[in-house]
Amino acid sequence: MHTLQDLINFNNAHKDLEFSPYLPDQQLFILSQEAPPLSIEREAEYIRLSKSLNQTMDIYNLDALVAMSEDYASLAAVGGYPIISVPLGYLQTAGGPQPFGIQFMGRAWSEGILLQLAHAFEQATHIRDKVRPKYAPS
Known part of the structure; x- marks a missing residue:
């Protein structure tokens, strides 16, 4: 696979393997595929946001920012920040317990610190x- 469209096509051809009650479709992939390219203004906005996060981390002497899973994923991706997610708990759903996590997002090249934070949290x-997820082998 080389493109997002290749991934969409593969998922469509293998729905029984790729989709689940938790992720019943690939709407996010399709929306991303159909989205227009970023404008220069939008790219500048991401750069400003990235600088702002670095300044905030400098002012408060932070090694990482912490949030519920998925809260920072897009921000980390566009800003070039490393991010790690670890289990935080389970939501009770009709399909059984659904895991959710907590994320640690750090500065560029801070993967070692993030791994230490995630490991300490898990320990x-x-x-x-x-809780064992419903789909895990016993």
């Missing part, structure tokens, strides 16, 4: 061991 909480 302190042991969330991953508390």
Whole structure:
């Protein structure tokens, strides 16, 4: 696969393997494929946001920002920030427990610090061991 369209085509050809009750379609991929390219103004906005985050982390001497999973994913992607997600808990749904997580987003090249933070969080909480997802082999 080389393009987003290749991925969309593959998923359509293998719906039984690629889709689940939690992700029943690929609407995000399709919307991304149909989106117009970024404008110069939009790219400048992302650059300003990136500088603002760096300044905030400098002012408060932060190694990372923390949020619920998916809150920072897009921001991290466009800003070039490393990000890691670890289990935080489970939502009870009709399909069984659905995991959700917490994310640690750091500065450029701070992957080592993020791995240490994520590891410490997992060792302190042991969330991953508390509930086995419905689809996991026993």
